[in-house]
Amino acid sequence: MDVPFLSLREVNRRDADALKAAAARVIDAGWYILGEELAAFEREFAAYCGVRHAVGCGNGLDALSLVLRAWREMGELVEGDEVIVPANTFIASFLAITENGLRPVPVDPDPHTFNIDPARVEAAIGPRTRVIMPVHLYGQLADMTALADIAGRRGLLLLEDAAQAHGAVSRGTRAGAFGHAAAFSFFPTKNLGALGDGGAVVTDDDQLAAYVAALRNYGSEVKYDHPMRGINSRLDDMQAAMLRVKLGHVDADTTRRRAIATRYRDGIRHPGIILPEVVREEAHAWHLFVVRCSWRDALQRHLHALGIQSQIHYPVPPHRQAAYADLAHLHLPVTDQLAGDVLSLPLSPVLTDAQVAHVIAACRAFAEAA
Numbered sequence: 001m002d003v004p005f006l007s008l009r010e011v012n013r014r015d016a017d018a019l020k021a022a023a024a025r026v027i028d029a030g031w032y033i034l035g036e037e038l039a040a041f042e043r044e045f046a047a048y049c050g051v052r053h054a055v056g057c058g059n060g061l062d063a064l065s066l067v068l069r070a071w072r073e074m075g076e077l078v079e080g081d082e083v084i085v086p087a088n089t090f091i092a093s094f095l096a097i098t099e100n101g102l103r104p105v106p107v108d109p110d111p112h113t114f115n116i117d118p119a120r121v122e123a124a125i126g127p128r129t130r131v132i133m134p135v136h137l138y139g140q141l142a143d144m145t146a147l148a149d150i151a152g153r154r155g156l157l158l159l160e161d162a163a164q165a166h167g168a169v170s171r172g173t174r175a176g177a178f179g180h181a182a183a184f185s186f187f188p189t190k191n192l193g194a195l196g197d198g199g200a201v202v203t204d205d206d207q208l209a210a211y212v213a214a215l216r217n218y219g220s221e222v223k224y225d226h227p228m229r230g231i232n233s234r235l236d237d238m239q240a241a242m243l244r245v246k247l248g249h250v251d252a253d254t255t256r257r258r259a260i261a262t263r264y265r266d267g268i269r270h271p272g273i274i275l276p277e278v279v280r281e282e283a284h285a286w287h288l289f290v291v292r293c294s295w296r297d298a299l300q301r302h303l304h305a306l307g308i309q310s311q312i313h314y315p316v317p318p319h320r321q322a323a324y325a326d327l328a329h330l331h332l333p334v335t336d337q338l339a340g341d342v343l344s345l346p347l348s349p350v351l352t353d354a355q356v357a358h359v360i361a362a363c364r365a366f367a368e369a370a
């Protein structure tokens with residue numbers, strides 16, 4: 001039995017009729033950039049997250065970057081200020097920091113939840129620290145109570161990288177509503193994915209939202225008036241229309257993802273496979289199901305031989321990339337260890353019960369010496 005890692009065709013086939021109708025609506029309206037569909041999606045997504053503003057932009061990296069850029073324009077940050085970030089994140093979190101003339105300060109995660117360790121965050125704070133950027137990695141909320149407490153006590157800004165955590169919720173608060181601002185990605189593989197690139201900044205801060213809205217559109221609020229040097233990074237109306245369709249069932253998808261994750265956690269009993277630690281069920285949106293295994297490459301080959309595709313998130317952490325050779329001296333043993341032993345199993349709302357059972361049986365049949 002074949003188990004693809006993620007079939008986007010199957011994911012979007014469920015909405016084919018509604019997506020085609022939405023595309024027709026945009027074509028018939030004849031307005032493609034900064035139009036009614038975008039405005040409607042921004043309202044709906046802000047309401048979904050439980051915040052006052054959502055500002056659509058071109059992708060998740062730009063969403064992160066636009067927040068930092070806006071804080072620079074607002075005088076909250078200056079060149080060389082430091083941003084604390086989990087060392088084991090996707091490289092986009094780092095790129096947003098460095099492209100704004102800021103310095104990433106990577107810290108090791110908790111090896112069981114994979115999320116940034118608040119104690120290490122506190123220890124990494126120095127005189128130039130201005131921002132904490134937690135990442136809700138693999139879909140699980142970082143410890144936002146502890147991080148908000150640190151940010152409040154130390155006078156720091158809190159920017160959530162929520163690219164993997166649409167809809168994750170803790171005590172009634174959703175991903176994106178914990179920090180001063182949050183960035184989402186709607187890359188097609190994410191839990192809320194467009195049919196192309198897309199992203200959004202969400203915030204309760206009226207002034208920040210206005211800066212981001214201007215910066216994504218050449219630094220302009222009024223046409224041909226440019227008080228700031230902005231960029232061009234907008235969520236187009238076609239993608240906004242697709243996302244409005246898909247926003248309607250992101251919670252149902254999360255419920256299905258959680259059910260699959262529960263079956264994996266109950267079923268994959270293997271002394272050599274370490275399962276992910278879940279802090280609270282609803283606080284995990286299960287973007288990825290990541291296990292650890294000392295024989296990771298052998299496990300991946302074993303699964304592949306049984307028709308099961310798996311992936312590694314992420315094989316080389318940012319501080320080990322040539323792009324960040326200046327960070328190569330850092331001592332981040334947990335991150336280095338995780339890069340060598342993490343493996344992501346297939347998890348998506350279109351996985352069938354039979355496919356889930358096949359993955360579980362295959363994991364249980366893994367012989368460590370293989």
Ligand SMILES: *Cc1c(COP(=O)(O)O)cnc(C)c1O
Pocket residue numbers: 059060061062089090092093135161163164184185186187197198199
């Ligand atoms: C996907 C992702 C991003 C970047 O989003 P894009 O839309 O691909 O630019 C940023 N951070 C994390 C954690 C991501 O997973």
